[in-house]
Amino acid sequence: MSSRVTIALVLFALLLTGCYEMIAWSPDGRYLAFVGPGDMKLWQWDTETSQTTMLSDKEILACKYLNGGEAILLAKQHGQSDEYLDLVQLDLKSGDLTRLAEKTLAYSYDVSNDGKRLYYITERFPENLPYRTSEIHERTLGDSSADMVLLEQKETIGFVSVAPRTRRILFTNAEPEIKVSGSEREAAEAVLLLDADSGAIETILTGPPGRSLWWPTWLDEERVIYLLDTEESDEVGVLYAYSMKTQKSIKLLEHIQLMVRPSVSPDGKTVAVTAMP
Numbered sequence: 404m405s406s407r408v409t410i411a412l413v414l415f416a417l418l419l420t421g422c423y424e425m426i427a428w429s430p431d432g433r434y435l436a437f438v439g440p441g442d443m444k445l446w447q448w449d450t451e452t453s454q455t456t457m458l459s460d461k462e463i464l465a466c467k468y469l470n471g472g473e474a475i476l477l478a479k480q481h482g483q484s485d486e487y488l489d490l491v492q493l494d495l496k497s498g499d500l501t502r503l504a505e506k507t508l509a510y511s512y513d514v515s516n517d518g519k520r521l522y523y524i525t526e527r528f529p530e531n532l533p534y535r536t537s538e539i540h541e542r543t544l545g546d547s548s549a550d551m552v553l554l555e556q557k558e559t560i561g562f563v564s565v566a567p568r569t570r571r572i573l574f575t576n577a578e579p580e581i582k583v584s585g586s587e588r589e590a591a592e593a594v595l596l597l598d599a600d601s602g603a604i605e606t607i608l609t610g611p612p613g614r615s616l617w618w619p620t621w622l623d624e625e626r627v628i629y630l631l632d633t634e635e636s637d638e639v640g641v642l643y644a645y646s647m648k649t650q651k652s653i654k655l656l657e658h659i660q661l662m663v664r665p666s667v668s669p670d671g672k673t674v675a676v677t678a679m680p
Contacts, residue, residue: 425465426666426675430472430518435666435675438463445477445493459493465510465664469518469544476514476521481506488512490523492544503542508561511574516567516669519544522553524563524574539563539572541599553599564620564627567671570599573607573619573627594619594629608645608652618664623671630661638662639679 427436435448436458445459445466458475465478465488474494481487488509492501504523512523521542528535537560543549553572554560564573576593594608594616610616610631617630617640625647630640642656642665659665660677667674 425467425478425664426677427467427475428666428668428675429468430516430669432668432670432673434472436466436468436475438466445475458495464488467512467514469514469521471518474518476503476512478512485509490521503544504540508537510664511561511563513563513565513572515565520565522563522565522572524560526559535559539574539597541570554597554604562618564618566621566624568624571624572597572599573621575616575619592616594627607647617661620665620667622667622674628655628665628667628674630659630665632661642674642676 425438428434429436433450435450437446437448438444439446439457443462443464444457445461445463446455447458448455459477461477461479463477463479467476468474469476469492473496474492477491477493478488479491481489486509487506489502490504490507490512492503493499494501503521506525508524508526512521514521521544523540523542525538525540526535527538534557536555536557538552539554539560541551541553558576561575562573565571574595574597576595592610592615593606595604596607597604608616608619608627608629615632615637617632619627619629622628622644627645627647629643629645631643632640638661640659640661641654642659643652644655645652656676658679660679663677665674665676
């Protein structure tokens with residue numbers, strides 16, 4: 404059986420038309436939380452009853468389930484800047500809000516499958532240095548002192564995704580390697596893998612020169628999905644699946660909204676994406 408057929412059997416696409424900044428699966432796979440188009444408020448869709456319910460009237464940009472589905476991570480704009488986010492925890496039973504992190508890099512965070520560890524990227528501007536540094540943080544929720552810097556480097560890094568069962572973290576380099584193509588020099592972005600236990604870093608995937616890689620996200624411990632922009636548009640992309648075993652990518656879907664991160668269901672069999680009409 405070819406890898407394309409295998410992917411087709413285990414991966415079903417749930418296409419939600421609209422402009423959701425983020426879609427998040429509940430741990431039991433029943434609910435989808437999303438940011439409502441137009442009102443930027445938190446909504447939840449029941450996949451069994453098709454009922455939609457507003458969970459919060461606060462204006463947010465993104466969301467993610469925490470603590471076994473008992474809470475949701477809300478991402479709010481930091482001040483007037485669209486480059487940074489403040490991350491807040493919403494308790495679904497009490498409605499209480501708890502601030503988790505401030506001024507994190509926009510759209511560059513993830514939560515472990517058990518909802519107990521938060522990963523995010525921040526930037527620092529060291530004194531007397533001509534560049535800024537980027538840091539990947541790991542925070543154990545419920546313990547305000549358990550915030551660990553896993554990686555610090557002077558290159559700007561983007562996105563972050565933690566593996567389903569291990570502390571392996573995907574991220575992209577926003578200042579990509581320059582590759583020579585004929586007589587021209589074009590940038591080629593890469594997806595890198597950080598092993599938080601050993602500290603080892605390796606490049607697992609390099610995109611075509613001049614193209615942008617978006618939202619590298621674990622499908623399971625051996626496969627990664629990502630979006631690649633098109634030559635025709637910087638808003639619409641193509642969804643691919645990459646196998647670390649075969650080191651090959653296959654195309655899954657076209658006409659996908661680039662600004663929205665694909666969300667993988669807890670069992671790894673369904674991916675929610677936002678399709679362009």
